[in-house]
Amino acid sequence: MSRIAFVGAGRIGQTIIYSTLMSGVASEATIFDIVPNLPQRFKDELMHALAASGINTKINATNSVEDIKDADVVLISAGKPRKADQSRTDVFKDNAKIMMDFAKTLPKNNQNALFIMVTNPVDQMASVFMKYSGKFTISSGAQVENTRLRSFIADRLGVPVNSVDGLTGGEHGEGLSIFWDTVKVNGRPFDEVSKGVLSREDVTKYVKGIAAQIIGVMGGTSWGPATSMRDIIVSFCKDQKRVMSISMPLKYKDEVIHMSRPTVVGNPIGPTIEKSLSEEDQGLLNASAEKMYNEYKELLKTLSA
């Protein structure tokens, strides 16, 4: 039973918190948000939900980040959402400053915590928080893309989702890598099973584009990513050692960047197992690392500007 702290209780934050606490993995949860009364009333809702399930988690609600103490896991989803007229760089700057603040306050009371970043742009925020806090940090990475890949193929081929396997990694969004050599249906290669029904292009388009479509209709994604986040937390807390595509720190040249790679999620987190990928798939990761490093270096410059 773990002590888990949640920094931020917005739309995605709430869904992650609900999903995680309902798994019964937390003996104690601390919920922080700057909005007055929000953590307190959300605590009420959670107490009602946990009572229904017979789960005895102690919940602390606070508007002060100083109340987060002795956590085993700290999950950060706080930050400013991207406004219509903002560039990606603007969002980076806004949220990077918030992370630099958290990097000052959170580590001293949570020396042994695993830090998990959810705030966007998620890989860069993980790197900024780790750079300024000195604490081991991961982000949710491409795990939700794995579920999108598997569920789309299952839906289109009319097979149970459990019989579809496959991993993604690298960057988020347009730059995402699908490791095609790992994509199997009942153990058989994707291309063999899908011939004439579903192409690699169909799958790629769905996996890269579905988030935007959901956001367009529903205002944001929440149920899908939150459930993947719950899996990451549970696999860590119970030492289940599930292989997931989370974003792990990678020393690259003079910086630590974060890039999604298949990783054994136990306690402790690791190792990454990209060496088990095909050479072609490993090549995709290497290309991503160089690209992500360069982008991150550019973004870092804006912080000192």
Next chain:
Amino acid sequence: MSRIAFVGAGRIGQTIIYSTLMSGVASEATIFDIVPNLPQRFKDELMHALAASGINTKINATNSVEDIKDADVVLISAGKPRKADQSRTDVFKDNAKIMMDFAKTLPKNNQNALFIMVTNPVDQMASVFMKYSGKFTISSGAQVENTRLRSFIADRLGVPVNSVDGLTGGEHGEGLSIFWDTVKVNGRPFDEVSKGVLSREDVTKYVKGIAAQIIGVMGGTSWGPATSMRDIIVSFCKDQKRVMSISMPLKYKDEVIHMSRPTVVGNPIGPTIEKSLSEEDQGLLNASAEKMYNEYKELLKTLSA
């Protein structure tokens, strides 16, 4: 494994659907909403969440109520939310008309379904739907109030929620009855355990007032009621026979009204067990029945007006 249909995919509807499907109880789910693309994109989110959990539920998304067929359970949360300038009677009229429409279309393709009402005002909507469809209908009733009662006492006395027992029933809101003779902490009567720390008035104020407080801060309740709804569905589908305060049809004078009473929730639903309550607590229920009947008769008049 059950086939469950959901009529309405708004805020509370989505949370109920997520919570229910994640329990693994549904072999097939049909999601209807009138908003174009909403059921379809919500289906995507759910597919991603279920893939993460290894749950193989087939999901159908539709904007046509005719596509709801052969369900074991039909849960209705569709309806118009109350506007600031609307009276309670106005909301009743708006939503009663929607229920009368559903009463024409849903029964013929779902002859053997259990119908569960979530749309407000919930007891009256259940009665209207049952009156016009001729189908056995329940509503979520006061089950969420049971969780509010138990979790508040547990929180204030510092004991695990599982060691607090207690039932509520009758009307919703101000008229709710707390069956005090059932309220126990580790098997001991509430008054004995809470003396000097917590009064019946404190508890009553919380149980009746917390929903409004949550709505004030969060815009609506969802996590708490949705989890209770999930419990009702699961207890029915798995024939768990849990005793819950659901709203059951009651032949009263010339009408069937719906009133929350402790009920064995199995397949089939029932019996209610109010005879096991103390005489005093049964008296509260009798008074509620008369009051609810009179109010409902007044509201029904507005439909023919």
Next chain:
Amino acid sequence: MSRIAFVGAGRIGQTIIYSTLMSGVASEATIFDIVPNLPQRFKDELMHALAASGINTKINATNSVEDIKDADVVLISAGKPRKADQSRTDVFKDNAKIMMDFAKTLPKNNQNALFIMVTNPVDQMASVFMKYSGKFTISSGAQVENTRLRSFIADRLGVPVNSVDGLTGGEHGEGLSIFWDTVKVNGRPFDEVSKGVLSREDVTKYVKGIAAQIIGVMGGTSWGPATSMRDIIVSFCKDQKRVMSISMPLKYKDEVIHMSRPTVVGNPIGPTIEKSLSEEDQGLLNASAEKMYNEYKELLKTLSA
């Protein structure tokens, strides 16, 4: 999270303990058996099983009954099995003496525990333990017969077991009552659904006879009864309020006897809900009570002889 003590770790005891601990309901478990090293090595097996499941239950293994302390639940399965040449009265005498010993030692260190009897003859052992300890005691009762009733009908009619409902009660074995008015398939009366396929006699023969058949081939029943026991413990510990046919104390004339009746299994245990049965079914219970009282009084005489 509850502290649960198990008195006896034989065949049925082990299966109950495994099943219960794997549900995750126990924060701490104490396992007692008189056989040297048995609780200790069984603890090892359980530690390996719990590690596989990520469940952090603290287990104490002991050969001294004095080590059982501060339990929330004490389950007693210790006792002598019936030998080939023993009469039912002989078994009663042997095990009643064991219960009278436990009645001296267990209560003082476990003032607030719920006591659950599994040792045979189970209803009489529950009464003897309660008489001499003064502690509230239940026994597993006819809950396993409910599962036999439901699963047999489901198997023969080719429907999912969740769609079959039905309760049993009264005495164990030949004297068991099946409450036919509660037996439903998808909510329809048994007689209507089963016509020409399955008779009440077929069902009765199976429910009353299957235990002996299992014992004949496998040497004893364990998986079925143990799972029902787990349900009783979990429903109590999580206050799930499931209605089950457990054996509850009943003041009858000058004695407290134990007889299986549909009961709300929450924390606290109760109430029984036999008033919700049909008049005919209630009549079966009344007849059982008189018979069980007389038999118990006869057996009690042997203790002072």
Next chain:
Amino acid sequence: MSRIAFVGAGRIGQTIIYSTLMSGVASEATIFDIVPNLPQRFKDELMHALAASGINTKINATNSVEDIKDADVVLISAGKPRKADQSRTDVFKDNAKIMMDFAKTLPKNNQNALFIMVTNPVDQMASVFMKYSGKFTISSGAQVENTRLRSFIADRLGVPVNSVDGLTGGEHGEGLSIFWDTVKVNGRPFDEVSKGVLSREDVTKYVKGIAAQIIGVMGGTSWGPATSMRDIIVSFCKDQKRVMSISMPLKYKDEVIHMSRPTVVGNPIGPTIEKSLSEEDQGLLNASAEKMYNEYKELLKTLSA
């Protein structure tokens, strides 16, 4: 939902079957044993247990191996137990002949099944079955040893088992390798945390010796190994991709042998991730492979003798 077949319903077989079916992962289960009435009566017990849990698994019981058809997983635990006067070679010969028989009958009706070997000597039986059936076969491997390692350290250091990580592999029994570089307590190296309390020797002695101690008192191990087996089956059926120490086929010189290595257990099974181990730990595996190959080649000679 998967179709799972179980070949053998003895002590360990029964415990695996119960544990697996109670996880809800099987839509259909077929249970074979040569003992007349045993599968049938065990089916009854399981039906009662599943009814208690609301799990709708269809169970087929048979004394004919021909009735095993279209399974997704076939688990083999049938075989002769080692008699007091038998050498290890004798046991190999007896059971290898049984596996060669199964290799003729099982594959043709179960073309797409994953075969899992439990019968001892387990690695060699897996190799024999795979050699003669041509079907991909794994064995439970050292996964139970992982749970023994983790739970023993947790128990002695007084920490939750989830905070202890560590992998084993190679041979079973005396030749088992503990991969010490993977053994961590709350993420810190074993040697650092255990100094002065627990030595590598203590741990090694327990992990290698506890099975014999359990067998000495209880007549056999069952609860621990069965739960690990359940995890392997569930991780495959739900494509959870947990890293476990299962025994995977390894082409070594002119034979396929089976040796325990950390492996991603999804659908499909694999890859093994021994490349993520330290060089020292990989060296242990290489030494084991050579030794296991030589022993297996010697044993194979006895089959043609």
